[in-house]
Amino acid sequence: MTALFDRHRAVMPEWLALYYRHPIEITHGEGRHVWDSAGNRYLDFFGGILTTMTAHALPEVTKAVAEQAGRIIHSSTLYLNRPMVELAERIAHLSGIPDARVFFTTSGTEANDTALLLATAYRGSNQILAMRNSYHGRSFSAVGITGNHSWSPTSLSPLQTLYVHGGVRSRGPYAELSDRQFINACVADLEDLLGHTRDVAALIAEPVQGVGGFTSPPDGLYAAFREVLDRHGILWISDEVQTGWGRTGDHFWGWQAHAQNGAPDILTFAKGIGNGMSIGGVVASARVMNCLDSNSISTFGGSPVTMAAGLANLSYLLEHDLQGNARRVGGLLLERLRAVGAQLPLVREVRGRGLMAGIELVKPGTDDAHPEAAAAVLEAAREGGLLLGKGGGHNTSVLRVAPPMTLTVAEAEEGAAILEQALRSV
Known part of the structure; x- marks a missing residue:
């Protein structure tokens, strides 16, 4: 060793x-x-x-991977891909986002990159709201919205990032407040912040902060944030890279603890859906997903092998x-x-x-x-x-x-x- x-x-x-x-x-x-x-x-x-x-x-996943690898391993998104379409159909249905479209990536970092691209293009702004103590990936743009300084090696960024209170319940200036008072204080902070800027593209938030130490706000905070965001036309991106697929127990997605009747505008996922295979992705309504006015593809996103693994894994997760x-x-x-x-x-x-x-x-x-x-x-x-x-x-x-x-x-x-x-x- x-x-x-x-x-x-x-x-x-x-x-x-x-x-x-x-x-x-x-x-x-x-x-x-x-x-x-x-x-x-x-x-x-x-x-x-x-x-x-x-x-x-897991036998179901390893069998699906082996069988697909025996047929074809790679084709890119330039060709129709049956496993990719089938997994996208299932995720679109499970996401709760109306008229959903799904784009597959190879990681959570790339998924969040794509979500930022969509939000900034849709809104015509490079201003992003992020949570303090947050983590969204290793890329240049994802590091630029990461509020956890231990994982943010540079202050340079293509984005202007403004950080909001609320991701950590038991530390900080609002820690001693009741849950309702905590939510009210965080909403007031958000309102004040928006009063000093304009044309913000989106708020990106992990329902449970992963790298940040599994911290989370009181249930309902992001629903309260959503009311403010909607008044300003700002999109809500829920980073479900660690919280998705039922891991939190009470809900299939982390955002559902906050706003069961109102899905986020954009949802990102990765990690667990592939059970070890490299799958990430973005879900958004057609109006947001289709806002890009230039061509794009993914060489490795939606690979036939990883999609086969995702389908087998998702089926096992739901059936059991x-x-x-x-x-x-x-x-x-x-x-x-x-x-x-x-x-x-x-x-x-x-x-x-x-x-x-x-x-x-x-x-x-x-x-x-x-x-x-x-x-x-x-x-x-x-x-x-x-x-x-x-x-x-x-x-x-x-x-x-x-x-x-x-x-x-x-x-x-x-x-x-x-x-x-x-x-x-x-």
């Missing part, structure tokens, strides 16, 4: 982050478990950054009610983690919904972020056979827990026990 690590450092950029003091090479997986090159078995509570959404080596499983098992896991956190001064908050849990760590007796403790817990959990993620807007001090959505009650208990031991050891 040391030799591979040395080779990695010799050819990869320094900013390409790796977990653990001694990084591991994952060689194969099955269900909710993976194995490294040394033969160690781990319960996977991060799923390749919420991407192995259903299960490792994985949203319901995320609600049930995720609820038990959150309850268990909150019980552990209540006993430890290291834990400031356990938050989340469904199979998205964030454990925020602080220096005991203070409200100060504790990234060293988060790194230590990550290491201890790995030693115990559990893989976790990290994040947060305060120096990466939040443990991110997001297992595949087929997680069983027994596996939830096993993972919680390992995580409890890791927390206590730190």
Whole structure:
């Protein structure tokens, strides 16, 4: 492993982050478990950054990929593509957006890039509203609307970005307010901000901030924002890269916790729909999607192989009610983690919904972020056979827990026990 690590450092950029003091090479997986090159078995509570959404080596998906690869692997969007049309039809129906059109990309970053292109072209403006502590991808334009400074390496941008309060409930100037007061204060902040600018193209927001540490506002905030946006003709982009497909348990899309009777103008998705295959995409009404007045294609977006994987994965997810499983098992896991956190001064908050849990760590007796403790817990959990993620807007001090959505009650208990031991050891 040391030799591979040395080779990695010799050819990869320094900013390409790796977990653990001694990084591991994952060689194969099955269900909710993976194995490294040394033969160690781990319960996977991060799923390749919420991407192995259903299960490792899911037979239905691997069979669909193999069969499609045996027919044709690639054609581009210049030719009719049956799996792409079939998946687009299903996603358009599930999106809740009237007269929906779907464009496929290869990643969430590219999906958000496309959403920004559509919004700015449709509105004739390069002004974007984004949430503080947000993350929307690695590209030049996506970095320009990222409110989490840890993931924004440059202030240069093709966009003029204005940041809005509301993505983080338990920190900041409105943290002590009630939920209703919090929403009212954030709406007043938005109204004030719009009073000092004009012709804003869109608000882009994650219903649950992923890299930001699984933070979210009170339910209803974005519905209240929508009322203001509509008065100004501003579009609402819901970034569902991490929250889509039922992971939050209560809803199929994260936006539905805020505005069940009013879908966003644009919805972006990626990660879990491919269960590891590179699929991203944008859903928008025809009036928005068709606003571009120049040609465009995608070489790899909508690949026959990835579309076959997406179709098989989506069918499995719906037929096995994985949203319901995320609600049930995720609820038990959150309850268990909150019980552990209540006993430890290291834990400031356990938050989340469904199979998205964030454990925020602080220096005991203070409200100060504790990234060293988060790194230590990550290491201890790995030693115990559990893989976790990290994040947060305060120096990466939040443990991110997001297992595949087929997680069983027994596996939830096993993972919680390992995580409890890791927390206590730190």
